[in-house]
Amino acid sequence: MDKLLFGDNQFFGINHMSEEKARAQAMRFQDIEAVIGVLDAAFEEGVKTFMCTTHDRIALVADHMRANPTKYADFTFYPCMPYAHKYANAVTEDGMLGALKRFTPDEGLLSATIKGGMSFARKDIEGITKLLIDAEMKMFHGLKTPVIFLQNVVTDLLLGLGFNEAFRIFDDHIRAKYDAEPGYITMNMPHLVSVLEQVGIENPIVCSNINKIGFRMCGGQEAYERTLREKKVRAIAMSVFASGALTPEEAIKWISEQPNIQSIVFGASSRGNIKSTRSLVDKYFGADTVPA
Amino acid sequence: MIRVGVVGVGKMGLSHLAIINALEGASVTAVCDPAGYLLDVINKYTGLNVYPDYTEMLASAELDAVIIATPSAFHVDMVRAALERGLHVFCEKPFTLNWNDAEQLAALAQERNLVNQVGYHYRFVGAFQETKRLLDANALGKVSHVLAEAYGPVVLKPKGSTWRTKRTQGGGCLYDYAAHPLNLLNWYFGQAEGASGTALNKIFSRDTDDEVLSTLTFQDDVISQISVNWSDESYRKMSTKITIWGTNGRLYADRQEVQIYLRKPVPELADYAAGWNVRYTTDLTEPVSFYIRGEEYSGQLEYFIAAIQNNDGNNVNSFKSAAETDKAIAMMIDDFENDERPRAPVAAASTKKRFSLFNR
Numbered sequence: 001m002d003k004l005l006f007g008d009n010q011f012f013g014i015n016h017m018s019e020e021k022a023r024a025q026a027m028r029f030q031d032i033e034a035v036i037g038v039l040d041a042a043f044e045e046g047v048k049t050f051m052c053t054t055h056d057r058i059a060l061v062a063d064h065m066r067a068n069p070t071k072y073a074d075f076t077f078y079p080c081m082p083y084a085h086k087y088a089n090a091v092t093e094d095g096m097l098g099a100l101k102r103f104t105p106d107e108g109l110l111s112a113t114i115k116g117g118m119s120f121a122r123k124d125i126e127g128i129t130k131l132l133i134d135a136e137m138k139m140f141h142g143l144k145t146p147v148i149f150l151q152n153v154v155t156d157l158l159l160g161l162g163f164n165e166a167f168r169i170f171d172d173h174i175r176a177k178y179d180a181e182p183g184y185i186t187m188n189m190p191h192l193v194s195v196l197e198q199v200g201i202e203n204p205i206v207c208s209n210i211n212k213i214g215f216r217m218c219g220g221q222e223a224y225e226r227t228l229r230e231k232k233v234r235a236i237a238m239s240v241f242a243s244g245a246l247t248p249e250e251a252i253k254w255i256s257e258q259p260n261i262q263s264i265v266f267g268a269s270s271r272g273n274i275k276s277t278r279s280l281v282d283k284y285f286g287a288d289t290v291p292a
Numbered sequence: 293m294i295r296v297g298v299v300g301v302g303k304m305g306l307s308h309l310a311i312i313n314a315l316e317g318a319s320v321t322a323v324c325d326p327a328g329y330l331l332d333v334i335n336k337y338t339g340l341n342v343y344p345d346y347t348e349m350l351a352s353a354e355l356d357a358v359i360i361a362t363p364s365a366f367h368v369d370m371v372r373a374a375l376e377r378g379l380h381v382f383c384e385k386p387f388t389l390n391w392n393d394a395e396q397l398a399a400l401a402q403e404r405n406l407v408n409q410v411g412y413h414y415r416f417v418g419a420f421q422e423t424k425r426l427l428d429a430n431a432l433g434k435v436s437h438v439l440a441e442a443y444g445p446v447v448l449k450p451k452g453s454t455w456r457t458k459r460t461q462g463g464g465c466l467y468d469y470a471a472h473p474l475n476l477l478n479w480y481f482g483q484a485e486g487a488s489g490t491a492l493n494k495i496f497s498r499d500t501d502d503e504v505l506s507t508l509t510f511q512d513d514v515i516s517q518i519s520v521n522w523s524d525e526s527y528r529k530m531s532t533k534i535t536i537w538g539t540n541g542r543l544y545a546d547r548q549e550v551q552i553y554l555r556k557p558v559p560e561l562a563d564y565a566a567g568w569n570v571r572y573t574t575d576l577t578e579p580v581s582f583y584i585r586g587e588e589y590s591g592q593l594e595y596f597i598a599a600i601q602n603n604d605g606n607n608v609n610s611f612k613s614a615a616e617t618d619k620a621i622a623m624m625i626d627d628f629e630n631d632e633r634p635r636a637p638v639a640a641a642s643t644k645k646r647f648s649l650f651n652r
Contacts, residue, residue, distance in 0.1 A: 014528070018548050019533075019547075019549075022528075096456065125333060156582075156583060157584055159311060163337050166337070188582055214579065217579075218583040222577075224591070243572070243574050244572075245572070245575070264613055
């Protein structure tokens with residue numbers, strides 16, 4: 001994994017500080033060319049991995065990369081699935097099963113399973129999960145996706161429910177079908193890491209908020225530090241600037257002092273910001289301190 | 293350890309189940325839902341005890357509290373049965389479809405000294421809590437006008453049929469979306485005294501409303517305009533906002549931030565200056581022990597468990613406070629249905645009857 005991964009919140013009107021800023025960003029990036037322009041700037045600054053939600057608009061970015069294979073030969077996607085609001089709104093509209101039906105390409109399997117009456121057999125849950133994963137992955141066909149993430153809302157929902165088996169299903173399918181490494185985004189990193197350990201998922205890639213002020217580090221900063229120090233985990237830090245509450249310099253300096261952080265994922269809308277983040281990471285992490 | 297039963301595992305119930313199951317002071321001893329296939333999956337993969345029947349769950353599960361996340365039309369009977377068994381109750385919003393029922397349940401909970409909470413999670417959002425603090429400190433002086441808004445992309449085409457698409461079941465923009473800003477108004481300004489100019493418009497739905505407009509009056513001549521629309525695709529997800537004008541300035545709050553313009557500084561608020569002040573959610577949010585999709589969802593359940601542990605039946609978001617919101621909703625429906633301006637009929641016939649109990 002690269003030290004610096006490029007995130008996509010800024011492209012979709014997600015801003016944890018202000019709805020006004022979020023809307024301004026949504027307007028600015030309405031045209032997919034504007035998104036591609038910023039991705040090109042990141043690429044030219046050496047930030048070549050795009051960690052992105054499986055939002056419908058990402059399909060347009062993927063189309064662009066596929067159409068220019070030489071230019072983007074080194075460009076890498078880390079898909080994060082699913083785009084949860086799509087499902088949440090569908091559940092409100094169609095109910096749980098209706099929503100599931102809407103997103104499962106092979107309706108027959110789902111209907112048969114439910115009509116079966118008795119119970120979801122293990123293979124049915126697995127089958128449906130695989131279908132949903134494959135539907136989300138369709139847009140990345142032919143592109144490099146060496147790490148594929150489960151989005152935090154889903155990870156944390158499963159974690160809270162104690163549906164630990166689901167992590168195993170995700171893990172197995174991502175490795176077997178996509179020859180990729182599974183990753184997990186979470187807001188409850190210490191809790192998740194111990195559960196993954198329990199189900200035999202070793203040295204997982206886990207992306208979570210890690211920042212100096214402890215913003216959305218659930219379970220507490222101390223537990224995060226202990227997990228980073230003592231557990232076998234490949235950690236990716238997000239929200240390192242705590243949504244703007246920290247200056248970039250103090251944020252990156254603090255991150256560089258934490259053990260076992262492999263990568264930082266960050267979002268930016270301009271070449272200037274990408275460049276300055278890049279140089280701060282070079283300054284505090286050095287060129288070789290983090291394995292690529 | 294507080295033993296909890298979760299009733300109804302739809303969107304909210306599933307989220308509550310996952311949060312409460314992860315909390316240290318609580319343990320889920322029963323999950324109840326009529327959908328057999330869901331129960332099978334939950335039981336098989338999480339080992340939780342499941343019950344297809346509510347009465348059976350109450351009779352045989354070991355419980356201290358229940359979380360009820362069924363459609364609102366079922367709330368009254370379920371909540372009453374739980375209270376009569378001496379269980380603490382957390383119930384989803386909107387609480388009831390008839391505010392008389394809500395007040396009776398509030399009285400019953402109080403009589404039995406049981407914790408009684410409704411899932412109006414915006415009261416656990418840092419920015420809206422800060423708004424309450426600012427209003428209590430009289431930051432804005434005499435308040436004259438409040439704009440209460442909520443927008444989001446729920447119903448975007450004429451399709452779908454679930455309980456949420458029928459007003460008689462507690463579905464629709466008024467119950468689902470508008471209830472939230474209305475509940476904030478109740479928190480800030482108390483019980484609404486009257487509703488006028490109410491419009492419950494259909495945009496895509498057949499059996500319920502997609503857009504809600506109304507003018508509500510509160511004590512001390514506070515007038516509030518309600519503008520709510522759940523068929524607004526320009527929003528990525530639900531967005532609730534409150535703007536308040538007073539003699540000493542203006543306040544705007546949403547989930548992310550509070551912006552307040554003060555004409556003169558306020559002695560009780562040393563941390564606020566004259567002119568613009570902005571406070572962000574990152575500063576206002578209390579950390580939670582387990583997070584799924586917003587601190588407020590975890591915060592309200594942590595609070596519920598703590599209230600049970602502390603034997604505190606005087607909790608926020610009480611049935612009594614939720615009854616105020618049910619009453620405001622009833623006023624708006626009544627205003628709309630008795631309006632004599634010519635317009636196309638909207639509500640199902642049974643809705644009208646249901647709310648005829650309401651007298652202004």
